[in-house]
Amino acid sequence: MSDLLSLARDFLERMANPVYGFADNQEYSLRFAQLLLREGFEGSLRREIETVSDKEALTSNGWLWIMRWATSRKIEIPEDILVALFEEWSSVAGRCAIVQHATDLATIRPTRELPRLEEFPNRFLARIMKSVTETDREDVMDERRSVERPARSAESLLVVFLQVGTPVTLAAASALLRHQWRGHDALFEYLRALASTLDSETRSVWSDRLRVDLPRE
C-alpha cells in the first residue's frame, strides 16, 4: 500500500463519509483543501493515485471522492483498480462515478452500425461487459441460477450505462442489449419493465438512443 494514500485513508473517510455528519465532513474537507495548497502535496498525491495497485488503499467513500477529484485534475486511476472497484460495489451511483471517471475523455465515432460487444472500442467498458456476460464461472448444474445471476449483474450494468448517458456509454448499453448470450432475453425483459415506469416521451427517447423497440404507449 502506498505511503501517502495509507496516511490519507482515514482523513478522506472523515471527509467523504456522510455517517460522520455534515460538520465533520466540512471540517475535514476544508483541511484537505489547505493541504492541497501546500507545495508538492498535490503532485505527490497525483503520482500515488496513478500508480496505486491495491483497491484497499482507500475506503469506498474515499475512492468516490478521489475519483471525482482525479477526474477534475485529469488524473487517471489504473484500469485494474477501476475494474476491481466496479465489481465490488453494489451502489449504482458509485458505479456510475467509476464509469464517468474511466470514460471522461472517451469518444465514439458515430457509425451506421453500432459496435458489437466483442469489438467494443473502449477497453474498460468492454472488460466490464465481458465480465458480466461470460458465464463459464457459473454453476452449470443449476440452469435457472446460471441465467438469473449474470442477468441481474447485466441489469445493474445496463442501468449504469443508461444513467451516465454519454454517447460512448449508450453505445455500450446498445452493445450489451444486442449481445447474444444466455442472459439476453432476461436483460431485454428488464429493460421493458424499466421503460414501463416512464412517461411515453421519455420512453421514445430511450428507444431512439438505444436503437431498440420499446412500447410507445
Place this chain on the structure above:
Amino acid sequence: MVGAGIIRAVENAIEPFDTSQLARIVSRAGGAYAIKFVKSRWAESYLTPSQLKISDTPALTWGTATYVTPLIFPLSSALYGRIGLVTDFDAAGWRVFDATVPSARTAYIRWAQAQPIFSDLVLTVHSTQTNHFLRNKFREDFNIDCVLFSPDQEADLHTDRATHIWMAVTDWRTPGKIDANMSNRLGRARFTVLLDEEFVIEENGLPIRLAERQIEKATERIMMRSCLQITAARTDPALPGRVIQHYLAGGYLHLFIEP
C-alpha cells in the same frame, strides 16, 4: 435521456438572474453579497479576501456547491459557526433554479423519476449517494448556476424556514462539469461577523431541524450580568474577585473581544 415535456417543465423553472427572485433579494439587500458561517478556527484564514470552499460531501441539499445565504438574511445560517464570512458575487448571466417554488420542485421530481437510477434511490440502502449523484447531474444537465431553496435546518430565533432563502452556487470546472475545489464565484470572502452563540446541529450524525441557542437561552435567565473587555481582563488583578462576586450573586461575567 428524458422526454421533451420534462425538459420543458424544468426549463420553465429556470430563470435568468435579472428576472429571478435572487435579483429581487439582491436589490433589497443593497448589493450582491452573501454570508457563510464557519467554525472559529477558520477566522485567521479569512482575514484577507479568500475563496470559499465548495462543499462536496454527499449529504447536501442540492449536491456539490457553495452553500451561502443572501445578506438580506444575515444571521439565517448562524447555526454552522461563530464566524461569518462575507463575500460579494456577480450573478450576471446566471441560470437560477428556484426550488422555493412548488412547480420547480415538482419538475425536479418528474425529472428524477425518469432517471434509470431512480429505483436504486427508492429500493436500496444507497439513497444518500444516489441523491447526491442525481442532484449534481440535474444541475449539470440544465447548466444551473444557482439553486434557491428553503433552509432544511433552523437556528432558534435566527432562521425562519417560511421566509428565508439560501443559495447553492455552482462553480464549473468545464462547461457542464461541476467543480468541487475552491469557489471562484464566491472568491472574496472575508471574516466580517463574529457571533456570540453556539448551536448543536446534529444528534448522532442526523441533522436537527430546530437548533437551540446554547448560550443566550441560559444568559437571558440570569439577572445579574456584566461584561469586561478580554484584553483588560487578562491582566486585571481584580478579575478573580469580580468572578467570585458574580458567582455569589448568581450572575455571569461576559468577557468579550472588543471590536
